[in-house]
Amino acid sequence: MATHAATHDHHDEKPEGFLDRWLFTTNHKDIGTLYLVFAFIMVCIGGAMSGVIRAELMKPGMQLVQPYFFNEMTTMHALVMIFGAIMPAFVGLANWMVPLMIGAPDMALPRMNNWSFWILPFAFALLLSTLFMAGGAPAGGWTMYPPLVLQGGNAIAFMIFAIHLMGISSIMGAINIIATILNMRAPGMDLLKMPLFVWTWLITAFLLIAVMPVLAGAVTMLLTDKYFGTSFFNAAGGGDPVMYQHIFWFFGHPEVYIMILPAFGIVSEIIPTFARKPLFGYRAMVYATACIAFLSFIVWAHHMFTVGMPLGGELFFMYATMLIAIPTGVKVFNWVTTMWRGSLTFETPMRWAIAFVILFTIGGFSGVMLAIVPADFQYQDTYFVVAHFHYVLVTGALFSIIAAIYYWWPKWTGRMYNEKWAKFHFWWSMVFVNVLFFPQHFLGLAGMPRRIPDYNVAFADFNFISSIGAFGMLLTPIMFFFILWHSKKYGAKADARSWEGAKGLEWTVPSPAPHHTFSTPPVIDDSALAHGDVTH
Amino acid sequence: MKFGGIWRKAGAWMAAAGMLASGVASANPQPWQLNLTAGVTDTSHKVYAMHMAAFWVCVGIGIVVFGAMIVAMVRFRKSKGAVAEKWSHSTKLELLWTVIPVLILIGLAWPATKTLIYMASTGSADMTVKITGYQWKWRYDYVDYQGKPVNRVGFISKLDAQSDRIRQLGSGLDPWSAKDADGYNDYLLNVDHPLVLPAGVKVRFVVTADDVIHAWWVPQLGWKQDAIPGIINDQWTKIDEPGIYRGQCAELCGQDHGFMPIVVKVVPKAEFEQWLAAQEAAGATEQAARTAQANVPARAGQG
Ligand SMILES: [Cu+2]
Numbered sequence: 001m002a003t004h005a006a007t008h009d010h011h012d013e014k015p016e017g018f019l020d021r022w023l024f025t026t027n028h029k030d031i032g033t034l035y036l037v038f039a040f041i042m043v044c045i046g047g048a049m050s051g052v053i054r055a056e057l058m059k060p061g062m063q064l065v066q067p068y069f070f071n072e073m074t075t076m077h078a079l080v081m082i083f084g085a086i087m088p089a090f091v092g093l094a095n096w097m098v099p100l101m102i103g104a105p106d107m108a109l110p111r112m113n114n115w116s117f118w119i120l121p122f123a124f125a126l127l128l129s130t131l132f133m134a135g136g137a138p139a140g141g142w143t144m145y146p147p148l149v150l151q152g153g154n155a156i157a158f159m160i161f162a163i164h165l166m167g168i169s170s171i172m173g174a175i176n177i178i179a180t181i182l183n184m185r186a187p188g189m190d191l192l193k194m195p196l197f198v199w200t201w202l203i204t205a206f207l208l209i210a211v212m213p214v215l216a217g218a219v220t221m222l223l224t225d226k227y228f229g230t231s232f233f234n235a236a237g238g239g240d241p242v243m244y245q246h247i248f249w250f251f252g253h254p255e256v257y258i259m260i261l262p263a264f265g266i267v268s269e270i271i272p273t274f275a276r277k278p279l280f281g282y283r284a285m286v287y288a289t290a291c292i293a294f295l296s297f298i299v300w301a302h303h304m305f306t307v308g309m310p311l312g313g314e315l316f317f318m319y320a321t322m323l324i325a326i327p328t329g330v331k332v333f334n335w336v337t338t339m340w341r342g343s344l345t346f347e348t349p350m351r352w353a354i355a356f357v358i359l360f361t362i363g364g365f366s367g368v369m370l371a372i373v374p375a376d377f378q379y380q381d382t383y384f385v386v387a388h389f390h391y392v393l394v395t396g397a398l399f400s401i402i403a404a405i406y407y408w409w410p411k412w413t414g415r416m417y418n419e420k421w422a423k424f425h426f427w428w429s430m431v432f433v434n435v436l437f438f439p440q441h442f443l444g445l446a447g448m449p450r451r452i453p454d455y456n457v458a459f460a461d462f463n464f465i466s467s468i469g470a471f472g473m474l475l476t477p478i479m480f481f482f483i484l485w486h487s488k489k490y491g492a493k494a495d496a497r498s499w500e501g502a503k504g505l506e507w508t509v510p511s512p513a514p515h516h517t518f519s520t521p522p523v524i525d526d527s528a529l530a531h532g533d534v535t536h
Numbered sequence: 537m538k539f540g541g542i543w544r545k546a547g548a549w550m551a552a553a554g555m556l557a558s559g560v561a562s563a564n565p566q567p568w569q570l571n572l573t574a575g576v577t578d579t580s581h582k583v584y585a586m587h588m589a590a591f592w593v594c595v596g597i598g599i600v601v602f603g604a605m606i607v608a609m610v611r612f613r614k615s616k617g618a619v620a621e622k623w624s625h626s627t628k629l630e631l632l633w634t635v636i637p638v639l640i641l642i643g644l645a646w647p648a649t650k651t652l653i654y655m656a657s658t659g660s661a662d663m664t665v666k667i668t669g670y671q672w673k674w675r676y677d678y679v680d681y682q683g684k685p686v687n688r689v690g691f692i693s694k695l696d697a698q699s700d701r702i703r704q705l706g707s708g709l710d711p712w713s714a715k716d717a718d719g720y721n722d723y724l725l726n727v728d729h730p731l732v733l734p735a736g737v738k739v740r741f742v743v744t745a746d747d748v749i750h751a752w753w754v755p756q757l758g759w760k761q762d763a764i765p766g767i768i769n770d771q772w773t774k775i776d777e778p779g780i781y782r783g784q785c786a787e788l789c790g791q792d793h794g795f796m797p798i799v800v801k802v803v804p805k806a807e808f809e810q811w812l813a814a815q816e817a818a819g820a821t822e823q824a825a826r827t828a829q830a831n832v833p834a835r836a837g838q839g
Contacts, residue, residue, distance in 0.1 A: 060711040062703055068791040141788045147765060148748040148790055235766020241749060242764060278624035306751060307762045308769030311656045315649060322641045326634060333633045336601060339608040343620040358602060365594035372644060374651040375587040377759040378572055381751060381786040446569035447755045449786045452794030454703055457711050457721045458565035
């Protein structure tokens, strides 16, 4: 990935020197780049861990690692991917694009912005260092359920401290995004004229502020249970292990939407561009996002249907969960209708966006199935769930991030990428991601629990296929890196409006975007907004 | 089944596809199995029906949505001269695709609610078994049978010795070699002492755990239940068909989470009563011997 901009504008005032430029930066574009580079490194680390997992699971029998280390891998893979890759990547995109999309000169709180980012490398250094400690890394699953998690060694304390740091980083990032969007919009950029990416991030930021403290509370109670003799979750001391799960998932379900709402925003920017047609039902999209965000607070217990809730509780959480399908459906239908009677071209960002719509919808389908409590009694904690959330988080969140990078790359660097290689990258990923995750539906339905290092031979065939898919996917970060490096170095020069149908303020500044943009607020031309006529 | 033998594989695929179509499921996981088992209880049949209903609803919606996308991608290409239209809103359409999904969801929620109420009715059972999860084994205690308390029948059930040898890292032993008497590969799905239950009797389970959270899951029964320390959950089943039904711990419970299977052996009622009587007698003799030896009063029952 890029570490510095390719061209030097005369009016550019980039600080000289590496430390001044990157460590002390308060520039939203440079901080955005830092977030994205960090996320890319974390994807590689988390991917390597999934490689260990899939290698062990390739054949029945234990071939490579001890079961405990396997559990360390599943736990760390999830923590690294969720908190290290997906969330920072979205924050990086927000840093880069939100000011450019609303005509602001920078983020509202630039110094805090610097701090939000620079906390992260320390948080992950702490977390990853546990891999090298006596007793090993946390191995109780990323959900950290007590009492199991408390059986771990002192790695638990490191994990909890790392989570506190990530939480501080996320909360500060969220405050910054809200402050920027609410205060720094150019005159005429009314709330209901904002691009959907800005809208989805505004709502996501509120979710972050609401739930990260809840996670912090839950893990702090774990810490005091382990080291200070409290019994929040210890049954022998009068505590309740299920209470932890309620608190955790009160954070955890909104967290799921924190990782998907910005993806909805990205896709809502890309599809109109390459359909050359305004986004269908802009307001419905905004309201659907808000609706999903609200519902995300009242569905948490669908992650724990099998803990033995009373019938009334099961029913409430089933109905509430099924309701989410409505606003999510509205979004999918609106994307498809945006394409309808458009003038479509299929440049690489559009391909990833279309793949997102299809594959995320498949993840949504298994989500609807999982909402049906009686059926969930069978699906819960099987590979069916693993398939479900990887469709939502890999072909959903991650694909949207890749789409966004291809889409805005010319704006960031002033260079086009090689379309042929990018298409190869797309098709390779499209094939292998499905080879990887689709058979996991079958495994789960056939009865394979998740988080197991070994299995009966009946599960051998689909596990083998799934592992082949994983090894294929492990090559994609290398491809992506090479394509971006090549573009940065040798790519054709990009126009200010890099895509024919691209609308929105970000395309009115030169490519690459100068170090400082919109020092004087732009004049908003309603017809140049991505969603066209907003009076409806 | 190993890799090799394309025809064998094709046959297995066809068998699996046939299973998917007919809804007939075998009692244990099969190679290339694609779908959920329909199971062997009324509950599991209802659960399977809910699963299939939700599945076909998703297939239907998928055909409409993906169909529309494919048509759009083929017909409205710029390279074919498609010119983009300007509209971006339609209250009618948006209302339509809010209301129709609501109706579909109500159609799913209704039978799901009924099934759930059915599954929650743990009352009027003829028998109670207490299940306790331990790292990494299960304990079964027979509490009562047909209204009478059972005297000291309880045992630990853990991974069988053969699977345990094979599953050691670098054991060099072949998981395909673990076969039970019927030729079924029971690698990691076999235990030393199965839970023995009578056919045709409604059994109530009380489920708990001693150390960390586990989950007791036999797919053929149609549910799983978390086993949580300090909490007692209940569940029930009534299996009419004698047979061997296998399952596994489904909640991450530490390093050997993958190695604590569950085997339920369902036998005809008369045979079960004989077995239970023998167990009670053995338990009593053992207890008497222990009392005599240690010369301490017997502890209150293990149930
Ligand atoms: Cu267990």
